[in-house]
Ligand SMILES: C[C@@H](O)[C@H](NC(=O)OP(=O)(O)OC[C@H]1O[C@@H](n2cnc3c(N)ncnc32)[C@H](O)[C@@H]1O)C(=O)O
Ligand SMILES: Nc1ncnc2c1ncn2[C@@H]1O[C@H](COP(=O)(O)OP(=O)(O)OP(=O)(O)O)[C@@H](O)[C@H]1O
């Protein structure tokens with residue numbers, strides 16, 4: 001099969017021909033470069049209006065010229081037309097869709113509407129040959145982690161404000177550097193030295209606004225620009241690498257694939273490769289022409305969708321500027337669901353995302369150095385988190401929230417010794433009674449101004465399934481609805497309802513990412529939270545979930 005792909009969500013007016021038999025993908029792109037500032041939606045659309053038809057014509061000419069596979073001379077140049085249907089800038093998407101419909105109708109071939117973000121990750125999954133990786137999309141307007149489970153891509157974590165490339169580009173606009181800023185920061189960072197900046201990770205979510213304001217401020221205060229660029233990369237990419245590792249740990253996957261324009265950055269790729277290497281996972285990043293926006297990835301996924309019969313009628317092919325990748329029915333991966341949920345087994349040594357935990361009579365948790373991080377940042381995070389964890393385990397316990405008793409703390413060695421609690425992680429025994437207990441615990445914490453920071457199903461311990469009669473209380477006297485909160489390393493005190501809502505979002509995200517039937521669990525969790533906690537926090541959660549994150 002031969003497929004024409006068309007891309008034009010923001011800056012790249014691009015067309016490509018993917019030939020499934022020859023396994024070739026030829027890409028033709030005309031990039032929009034703003035005269036000043038960032039991408040102007042109207043200017044970008046103007047660019048698309050002229051450049052998309054030209055690139056499409058070039059690609060079709062190329063297809064006609066390479067009809068060498070035994071097709072007759074009057075054969076159609078392509079068998080299907082795939083286009084970026086969203087997410088992206090509305091005016092640009094409409095021009096792409098119009099071009100795609102026109103060609104599909106003229107040639108009388110099927111039309112395929114591709115989700116741009118899934119195209120970014122499927123191109124890497126295809127070239128790696130991975131079956132069920134965790135996928136990190138690091139692009140201009142987005143930054144998120146996806147995992148495939150139960151027929152859909154699940155959102156495991158994402159930015160709470162801007163995409164990663166846009167965050168970097170905004171910083172460089174402050175310096176009056178031309179768009180795009182990412183490659184310029186990468187070049188300037190070569191001569192830089194480390195300075196501390198904010199580092200914000202909440203479970204597997206993260207945000208860039210604090211670090212970007214601090215970076216601009218640092219430049220205004222006279223810190224050398226190359227030092228700020230260097231440190232910006234160390235922090236921002238360190239955050240992305242950390243959440244990617246958390247996602248590998250949560251899902252039990254040992255494959256990571258990278259997508260998106262920021263993936264062209266060598267330092268980001270180096271960190272991800274090193275993290276994967278340290279934990280025995282495989283890492284793959286596609287070649288640069290497939291990382292930045294390009295129609296090749298649209299054609300490749302389009303071909304798989306077309307083969308699965310996933311085409312769209314012209315009259316139903318309106319664009320979707322806010323189309324989230326986790327809302328796409330995945331038609332092209334049937335029968336491939338091999339995702340696992342880690343955490344059921346209880347071995348003597350547990351390897352979390354952050355620490356190595358030795359389970360004996362006592363539990364000894366050691367935050368080992370992460371060689372992918374800058375040593376100063378690494379030392380700071382391990383020290384701060386060990387301190388926070390010990391203090392908050394204690395504070396939570398005083399409120400009546402079940403946590404292990406802390407026996408010993410050594411912040412310099414980043415080690416905590418504590419009581420052993422529960423029989424399995426909640427991830428290994430997800431039921432409504434247990435998630436309800438977590439709801440009440442979190443509400444109690446929030447009622448006293450405490451935030452857990454990372455309440456995933458791996459950070460809750462529960463008795464074994466037959467706890468009320470069986471051996472579930474082997475470690476501790478338990479009842480069936482008992483649950484202990486552990487791993488307070490990202491916890492802090494706050495009186496902001498937004499922070500409480502983020503705790504709920506993180507917990508629900510870990511359920512949605514791994515459970516076959518999340519809905520009843522989410523309902524049980526929220527109703528238990530309401531019993532003890534404030535309705536306004538649940539309302540704030542809806543706000544967090546509903547935010548458009550394509551900025
Ligand atoms: C919706 C769609 O329009 C959007 N596309 C997009 O953002 O273009 P993409 O090509 O994936 O990424 C562009 C971003 O990638 C950054 N970038 C390019 N080279 C870079 C480098 N070497 N280091 C860091 N960032 C880099 C640019 O600064 C810019 O912010 C998206 O995928 O989110
Ligand atoms: N006090 C404890 N009692 C029993 N098991 C524990 C205890 N503390 C940790 N564990 C086990 O060790 C695992 C890893 O611990 P923890 O979550 O604290 O480490 P981590 O590296 O921060 O993990 P992650 O970042 O993946 O959440 C837990 O999922 C749990 O199975």
Ligand SMILES: [Fe+2]
Pocket residue numbers: 116120139140260261292293
């Ligand atoms: Fe993109």
